[in-house]
Amino acid sequence: MHAVVFGNVTAIIQRLYSRRSLYHTRTKDLKDFIRVHRLPKALEQRMLECFQTTWSVNNGIDVSELLKDFPDELRADIAMHLNKELLQLPLFESASRGCLRSLSLIIKTSFCAPGEYLIRQGDALQAIYFVCSGSMEVLKDNTVLAILGKGDLIGSDSLTKKQVIKTNANVKALTYCDLQYISLKGLREVLRLYPEYAQKFISEIQHDLTYNLREGHGADVSRITTQACIYY
Amino acid sequence: MHAVVFGNVTAIIQRLYSRRSLYHTRTKDLKDFIRVHRLPKALEQRMLECFQTTWSVNNGIDVSELLKDFPDELRADIAMHLNKELLQLPLFESASRGCLRSLSLIIKTSFCAPGEYLIRQGDALQAIYFVCSGSMEVLKDNTVLAILGKGDLIGSDSLTKKQVIKTNANVKALTYCDLQYISLKGLREVLRLYPEYAQKFISEIQHDLTYNLREGHGADVSRITTQACIYY
Numbered sequence: 001m002h003a004v005v006f007g008n009v010t011a012i013i014q015r016l017y018s019r020r021s022l023y024h025t026r027t028k029d030l031k032d033f034i035r036v037h038r039l040p041k042a043l044e045q046r047m048l049e050c051f052q053t054t055w056s057v058n059n060g061i062d063v064s065e066l067l068k069d070f071p072d073e074l075r076a077d078i079a080m081h082l083n084k085e086l087l088q089l090p091l092f093e094s095a096s097r098g099c100l101r102s103l104s105l106i107i108k109t110s111f112c113a114p115g116e117y118l119i120r121q122g123d124a125l126q127a128i129y130f131v132c133s134g135s136m137e138v139l140k141d142n143t144v145l146a147i148l149g150k151g152d153l154i155g156s157d158s159l160t161k162k163q164v165i166k167t168n169a170n171v172k173a174l175t176y177c178d179l180q181y182i183s184l185k186g187l188r189e190v191l192r193l194y195p196e197y198a199q200k201f202i203s204e205i206q207h208d209l210t211y212n213l214r215e216g217h218g219a220d221v222s223r224i225t226t227q228a229c230i231y232y
Numbered sequence: 233m234h235a236v237v238f239g240n241v242t243a244i245i246q247r248l249y250s251r252r253s254l255y256h257t258r259t260k261d262l263k264d265f266i267r268v269h270r271l272p273k274a275l276e277q278r279m280l281e282c283f284q285t286t287w288s289v290n291n292g293i294d295v296s297e298l299l300k301d302f303p304d305e306l307r308a309d310i311a312m313h314l315n316k317e318l319l320q321l322p323l324f325e326s327a328s329r330g331c332l333r334s335l336s337l338i339i340k341t342s343f344c345a346p347g348e349y350l351i352r353q354g355d356a357l358q359a360i361y362f363v364c365s366g367s368m369e370v371l372k373d374n375t376v377l378a379i380l381g382k383g384d385l386i387g388s389d390s391l392t393k394k395q396v397i398k399t400n401a402n403v404k405a406l407t408y409c410d411l412q413y414i415s416l417k418g419l420r421e422v423l424r425l426y427p428e429y430a431q432k433f434i435s436e437i438q439h440d441l442t443y444n445l446r447e448g449h450g451a452d453v454s455r456i457t458t459q460a461c462i463y464y
Contacts, residue, residue: 097355098355
């Protein structure tokens, strides 16, 4: 009888401490990893900060793990609610219900700490990004080309062709930034399923893009030409 | 001595309670997630019900996680046992042993709570579904076209071409339904590996389909024509 009572109390106390204990275990894992691989101090600092920030946002709860056994229909309803800001862009206005739900299921969240780069010039573009909060700058050769804030969309036009898109600038966080992104791979897959919307998406994305990161797109070329004029 | 006995008893009781404690932790995670993202009450209700149902089915055990390190041969034996009902359909009679085992490894289970939609009209079809238990209705413009029950297969013919299949009706659960499904992507991959069976599959699937969800297939067109006759 005593054992049962004691077991129950233990279980309750364990539950109270389980989240905190998970945090300490993960921190220890991370520190062990850093020590084993002798990572430099600066990298260690960034890793620990990133871990703490992620934890403060999600409290150690892995949402995709939590929701993975839910049926698609319910997962889509949840995803539609979580991603409603991004999906309310004019770009997505003409997408059908099914198409929006498919898109909502592939939207992922991320964040960027002050001073960290989201994109480096010349990298292959992997996704289109939506700024949920915070402030970022688009940089090229130490010149600030644009400042991005809440509600801004960055990426590229001509996303549907299966060609590699090289980025034409750096994108760096000025403050802590919450982001949502749609991978190009996932986007192409959804647009393949909804070809009637794909046409509209292609023609409309350029209007919704705050900054077009595609190397060699119209604005970029004209800017380079202007620069060339200045040089000569 | 007392401490050792007491510690052992505690450990045993802890083990007894560990599954229950996991249930409470997950419930708490889910409630935290709902609170943080301010999900509407109706969605919260559906999520909690869904979580409880899933738990009552799988007891919190993630089968794919549990089996992921097992060799393919053993995993296939397990999968063949778990999915024997679906694989006993006449459709799969002429499939070779290897083909059946490949199929068994891509069969997934899902469920649908009463009133929830499995498929919405106009969505791109992603899988063929097999009803293991429960009852569903096929709906179009508020008209019930079919009632599905245990052993019924829904999906589409002409699955092997890489074209998008739009669904021609809603499928909604009337009772709690256990389902198994094979994603079209996985199915195409397996049929590519077994081309001799692929031919048979294509010609036979229409006989085994309880309801063909493909927009514009024969039965669908004739039904529309009949309706048109009634209207004029």
